[in-house]
Amino acid sequence: xxxxxxxxxxxxxxxxxxxxxxxxxxxxxxxxxxxxxxxxxxxxxxxxxxxxxxxxxxxxxxxxxxxxxxxxxxxxxxxxxxxxxxxxxxxxxxxxxxxxxxxxxxxxxxxxxxxxxxxxxxxxxxxxxxxxxxxxxxxxxxxxxxxxxxxxxxxxxxxxxxxxxxxxxxxxxxxxxxxxxxxxxxxxxxxxxxxxxxxxxxxxxxxxxxxxxxxxxxxxxxxxxxxxxxxxxxxxxxxxxxxxxxxxxxxxxxxxxxxxxxxxxxxxxxxxxxxxxxxxxxxxxxxxxxxxxxxxxxxxxxxxxxxxxxxxxxxxxxxxxxxxxxxxxxxxxxxxxxxxxxxxxxxxxxxxxxxxxxxxxxxxxxxxxxxxxxxxxxxxxxxxxxxxxxxxxxxxxxxxxxxxxxxxxxxxxxxxxxxxxxxxxxxxxxxxxxxxxxxxxxxxxx
Numbered sequence: 001x002x003x004x005x006x007x008x009x010x011x012x013x014x015x016x017x018x019x020x021x022x023x024x025x026x027x028x029x030x031x032x033x034x035x036x037x038x039x040x041x042x043x044x045x046x047x048x049x050x051x052x053x054x055x056x057x058x059x060x061x062x063x064x065x066x067x068x069x070x071x072x073x074x075x076x077x078x079x080x081x082x083x084x085x086x087x088x089x090x091x092x093x094x095x096x097x098x099x100x101x102x103x104x105x106x107x108x109x110x111x112x113x114x115x116x117x118x119x120x121x122x123x124x125x126x127x128x129x130x131x132x133x134x135x136x137x138x139x140x141x142x143x144x145x146x147x148x149x150x151x152x153x154x155x156x157x158x159x160x161x162x163x164x165x166x167x168x169x170x171x172x173x174x175x176x177x178x179x180x181x182x183x184x185x186x187x188x189x190x191x192x193x194x195x196x197x198x199x200x201x202x203x204x205x206x207x208x209x210x211x212x213x214x215x216x217x218x219x220x221x222x223x224x225x226x227x228x229x230x231x232x233x234x235x236x237x238x239x240x241x242x243x244x245x246x247x248x249x250x251x252x253x254x255x256x257x258x259x260x261x262x263x264x265x266x267x268x269x270x271x272x273x274x275x276x277x278x279x280x281x282x283x284x285x286x287x288x289x290x291x292x293x294x295x296x297x298x299x300x301x302x303x304x305x306x307x308x309x310x311x312x313x314x315x316x317x318x319x320x321x322x323x324x325x326x327x328x329x330x331x332x333x334x335x336x337x338x339x340x341x342x343x344x345x346x347x348x349x350x351x352x353x354x355x356x357x358x359x360x361x362x363x364x365x366x367x368x369x370x371x372x373x374x375x376x377x378x379x380x381x382x383x384x385x386x387x388x389x390x391x392x393x394x395x396x397x398x399x400x401x402x403x404x405x406x407x408x409x410x411x412x413x414x415x416x417x418x419x420x421x422x423x424x425x426x427x428x429x430x431x432x433x434x435x436x437x438x439x440x441x442x443x444x445x446x
Contacts, residue, residue, distance in 0.1 A: 005094050010087065017105065018080040024346045025112035027339065028072030030331045034114045038068060038335075046213040051203075053159045054116045056211065068337060071114055078122050079111035080104075085129035086434060090136070090391075096438035103430045109354060110423055112342075113328030116160045117420040121427050123157030124171065126150075128398045128431075131178045135390040147179040155199055162203050163412050165196060167405035167424070172196065174397040178390075220280040222412065223292040225263050229306035230295040232258055238295040240287045248274040260306050261313030261320035262417065311410050315366040326363040326419045327354050365406055368425035372402035375432040395435060402428040 030038070033050065040046045041058035061070040083104045087097045110118050130150035134143055154175060158168045172195050176188040207213045231238045232255050243249060254276050257266050269275055278284065296303045312318045329351060330341045361367045376399035383392035402425045409421070 007088050010097055014080055014084050021108050022076050025342055027069035029113045029328050032332045035335050046211050047216045048207055048213045049216040049218050051160050052207050052211055052213050075111045075118055082122050082125050090129050090132050091434050091438035093438045096434050099437045100434040109329050117423050120157050120160045121423040123153040125427055127154035131394045132391045134178050158199055159203055166408035167401045170397045170400045174394055217280040217285040220285045220288055221267050223288050227292055227295055228258050229260050230299050230302050233302050234299055238291045240291050242284055242287055246278045249276050259320050260310035314409055316364040317366050321417055324417050363419045365422045368422055369406045371429045372399050372425055375399045398428055
């Protein structure tokens with residue numbers, strides 16, 4: 001026991017909050033994308049627009065429970081398990097608990113939203129916490145079991161978003177140092193490369209060979225973003241004829257509406273409007289890919305300029321939309337259960353808080369990129385001063401992952417409109433803040 005709050009009472013508080021949060025936000029929030037994943041999970045027929053690992057998990061839960069909201073319960077359980085690791089197992093002081101608990105409550109909008117981004121951040125967060133535990137308790141008799149569980153969470157997070165390989169690399173490198181190779185840098189690099197390669201292969205094998213997912217060519221939309229941008233900037237046409245000959249194609253409308261932030265509102269226009277782009281098949285996707293490569297090879301500087309401008313929109317340094325999807329506390333009404341958005345007194349108070357944050361940079365990725373970078377430097381300096389504290393090295397690597405996660409969006413950013421792409425960075429920052437207060441209290445008592 002440390003101070004007036006024992007670990008037992010901390011866990012009781014967290015358990016009460018778990019039950020309370022499940023009831024307050026029940027049955028969770030579900031967007032259009034979420035209901036698409038539910039349909040896939042329910043029918044056990046998948047498409048590759050999203051990673052199939054979340055809908056397949058949902059399929060297993062439906063098989064066991066026959067309740068669509070079972071995945072909501074799982075996300076809430078995992079969320080509070082993550083905070084139990086942070087506030088009880090890793091950072092043990094009462095000050096850290098008192099500081100961290102409001103963060104856990106305020107960010108409840110994240111796990112109640114049924115989307116892979118919530119599971120992604122929680123999986124990596126739990127993996128990092130297990131690595132910290134293992135560095136703090138090197139002689140723990142359950143270390144190899146912890147290593148297996150840690151690897152599972154890290155791998156699952158990566159399989160939810162395999163395009164985040166740049167952010168995953170330092171985490172799996174750190175995993176190799178904690179559990180496999182203590183010293184050899186080259187062995188750790190080789191281990192990380194092999195693991196990423198195997199997971200990448202496993203992703204495609206499980207997606208197409210095991211679950212036989214239909215191809216929807218999500219890269220088609222991303223490559224069109226570049227093709228249209230380069231065509232507009234250079235005046236040369238790189239849009240293939242099988243698109244320009246499409247009956248709804250309108251070049252003037254396309255060029256007037258184009259913005260390097262995103263083509264989502266062009267690709268998916270409003271009700272009653274037709275997209276200027278045909279939906280892809282294998283032939284059209286290959287054709288677009290050919291012209292995409294051609295445009296980049298002939299105008300690499302223009303390509304980089306267009307990406308850079310889009311990246312500024314992604315960071316929200318520049319703004320494109322009047323309305324952003326900062327919150328996930330809503331449910332698309334077109335669903336098989338006629339489920340409505342959550343509405344009760346407590347949720348309305350949460351929504352008031354979240355809307356107040358709209359007036360601040362809270363939802364802007366540039367803020368979290370800066371905070372992760374500063375924390376990375378801070379933890380690195382602390383670690384260099386005290387090489388014996390290997391937990392600091394894990395936290396440094398965690399913050400580096402956050403920096404690389406946002407930088408890694410430069411070549412693959414999808415939209416500047418969704419806050420959910422920044423969840424990992426937000427929780428990295430919160431973990432770092434909890435550590436600072438935990439360390440402050442420890443030094444003061446010593």
